[in-house]
Amino acid sequence: MEQTSPLEHLSKDELSDLIRRYYSGENVLSLIREFNIHCHVSMLHQFFPPQPTNESCRRCGSAMVRQLLSKSRLVRERLCCIACNHEDTPSCGCAGCLKAASESNARLVRERRKRAVEFCSENWSYSPTHVEPHNLSVRTAVSLLTLVRCCGWIDDRRLGGITSSGIRFAPGGADYEYRLIKCLIDLGIISPDPEYFPYELTQKELLFIGEHLTRVRWTLRVPSAPEFIRKTEEVMRSAARPAGWKAECIEFARELASEECKEFFIHAASERRFGTPSLRSLESLIDNLLKEYSVSQCYQIILTGGRMASDRRTTKGMCSPHAANYMVVACQTHADRARVEGWSIKGYRRPPHLERTQISHVLHDVLMGDGDSGAFYSTIPKQAT
Numbered sequence: 342m343e344q345t346s347p348l349e350h351l352s353k354d355e356l357s358d359l360i361r362r363y364y365s366g367e368n369v370l371s372l373i374r375e376f377n378i379h380c381h382v383s384m385l386h387q388f389f390p391p392q393p394t395n396e397s398c399r400r401c402g403s404a405m406v407r408q409l410l411s412k413s414r415l416v417r418e419r420l421c422c423i424a425c426n427h428e429d430t431p432s433c434g435c436a437g438c439l440k441a442a443s444e445s446n447a448r449l450v451r452e453r454r455k456r457a458v459e460f461c462s463e464n465w466s467y468s469p470t471h472v473e474p475h476n477l478s479v480r481t482a483v484s485l486l487t488l489v490r491c492c493g494w495i496d497d498r499r500l501g502g503i504t505s506s507g508i509r510f511a512p513g514g515a516d517y518e519y520r521l522i523k524c525l526i527d528l529g530i531i532s533p534d535p536e537y538f539p540y541e542l543t544q545k546e547l548l549f550i551g552e553h554l555t556r557v558r559w560t561l562r563v564p565s566a567p568e569f570i571r572k573t574e575e576v577m578r579s580a581a582r583p584a585g586w587k588a589e590c591i592e593f594a595r596e597l598a599s600e601e602c603k604e605f606f607i608h609a610a611s612e613r614r615f616g617t618p619s620l621r622s623l624e625s626l627i628d629n630l631l632k633e634y635s636v637s638q639c640y641q642i643i644l645t646g647g648r649m650a651s652d653r654r655t656t657k658g659m660c661s662p663h664a665a666n667y668m669v670v671a672c673q674t675h676a677d678r679a680r681v682e683g684w685s686i687k688g689y690r691r692p693p694h695l696e697r698t699q700i701s702h703v704l705h706d707v708l709m710g711d712g713d714s715g716a717f718y719s720t721i722p723k724q725a726t
Contacts, residue, residue, distance in 0.1 A: 347380045348388045360389055364412050386411045391421070396429075398422035400437035405429065453540040460543035461535035470529035470562045474573040479589035481528060482573055483708060484521040487511070487700040488531070489570050492559060498566055499534055500559040511700045513600040515554055521700070522554065534558040577708045590709055595631060595721050597704060602627045602639045605695060609647045610668055616661035622669045630676055636717045637688035642679075644689060646672030688718065 348356060359376055363369065369382045380388065391406035398405055403424035410417050420429035427435040461467075474482065491510050492500035503510045503518070511518050525531045537558040563569045576582065603623060610618065630639045650668035653659065659667060679686055691697060697713060705716040 346388050347378050348390075351376060356390070360409065363389075364417065366412070383411075391423075392418075394420065396420055398425060398427050400427040400435065401425045454536070457538040457540050457543055458535040461533055461538050465526070465532040466529060467532055467535075467560060467562065469564050472528075472530070472563065474569065474576045475583045477573065479586050479593050479704075479708070480521070481524055481530070482577060483593065483700060483704050484525055485530060486570065486574060486577070486707065487703045488522065488525065488559065490703065491699050494567070495558070498561055500531075500561065502555050502558055504555045506699065508702075509696065509698045511600065511698050512597070512604045512695070514604070517600050518554055529562055531559045531561055534560045574707065577703075590704070591722055594704060594709065594716070597701060598631055598636045598639075598716075598721055599624070599627050601636050601695075601701075601717075602630065602643070605640050605692075606643050606668075606672075608692070608695065609643050610665050613647055613651050613664070613668075614661065615647075615650065615665040615668060616663075618662075618665040618669050622666065626669050626673055629673065631721060632723070633680065633720065634676070634686060635688060635720050637690070638686040640689035641686055642672050642676050645675050649675070691717065 348359070351359065355376065359372060362372060363385065369385055372378075373380070373382065373385065378385065386409055389409040391408050394405050394407050396405040397403070401422060401424050403422050405420045405422055407418050408421050410419065421427070422435075425435055425437055427433055427437055477485070487510060488503065489500060491503045491506045491508065493505045495501055503522075511521055522531070534557070539553060539556050542553055561569075606623060606627070607617065610616070627639070630642060634642065646668050649671035650664050653667055653671070654664045678684070697716070701713075701716050705711050705713065709715060711719070
């Protein structure tokens with residue numbers, strides 16, 4: 342049974358007078374009693390009839406009416422279509438507005454993708470690059486296999502983002518990751534995937550920004566990419582490797598170890614709320630330590646140097662940048678004394694948040710075959726044997 346309006350008994354003039362006095366600010370409870378209306382005070386405005394207008398709906402062309410809203414609202418009326426329920430407001434949720442918004446978003450996505458594709462085509466090549474796996478350098482082969490393992494295949498030509506595996510690509514953050522990946526870009530082995538290239542990066546002056554590496558997918562430019570990757574791994578595991586790879590392995594292992602030590606040093610300094618030391622001084626320290634100590638032992642030396650710097654800061658008072666630079670000096674002093682006095686440096690474990698990276702797995706497990714024992718717990722040989 343259809344419910345009747347509590348205003349049904351009012352004449353046209355009485356209804357007009359009620360509405361006028363409601364919006365003029367008279368007490369609503371008094372009005373309800375005077376006009377003998379049976380409804381809650383807060384619901385009175387909901388029974389006001391819509392007011393006709395000369396406006397037409399921009400969605401379907403039907404007549405628009407003016408709905409009267411509560412006097413407590415800043416906006417006390419709104420236009421509404423009698424046919425499609427379109428409201429003349431930015432937040433209208435009628436079927437016509439939802440469809441228009443969907444079409445607008447789809448159009449915007451198409452435009453952004455078009456611009457991203459054009460940007461990528463202007464800045465990177467996508468023509469096939471013909472190269473044989475045995476002609477790759479160790480750095481290139483290891484970086485390529487690491488990228489494939491981290492990203493995973495989307496299809497026979499494309500890879501996902503470098504965080505797909507859940508294992509860190511390389512130590513040292515985006516800067517070192519970018520340097521490794523850039524060598525693959527420069528050699529024409531990979532290029533950013535235009536279909537998934539973040540549109541906002543096309544608005545930057547720089548063509549590529551390391552901090553956005555995780556948001557980029559990749560296109561492999563070598564023909565028969567899956568077969569190429571399979572052959573590359575076979576070459577890496579083979580006993581008959583390309584000439585010069587032994588020396589390159591040692592060089593790259595030392596580079597990777599250096600990045601791990603620098604990363605740990607910066608982490609240890611940050612935990613003590615030190616500043617960032619001179620990069621040149623830090624690199625010189627790490628290079629000196631790795632000549633005689635494993636990465637694990639370097640970690641222990643860094644922790645000892647951190648404690649010495651903390652004690653020095655407490656007793657002498659130093660600002661954060663000075664404390665970080667003193668930590669470098671303290672590490673070197675401790676290492677020198679250990680050499681002279683024959684101390685045994687036991688070594689330190691990998692912290693959980695600085696777990697072994699995928700590039701370490703590929704270099705030491707696949708290529709060098711010495712595992713984490715060679716990567717972390719053993720001293721890097723001074724030359725290939």
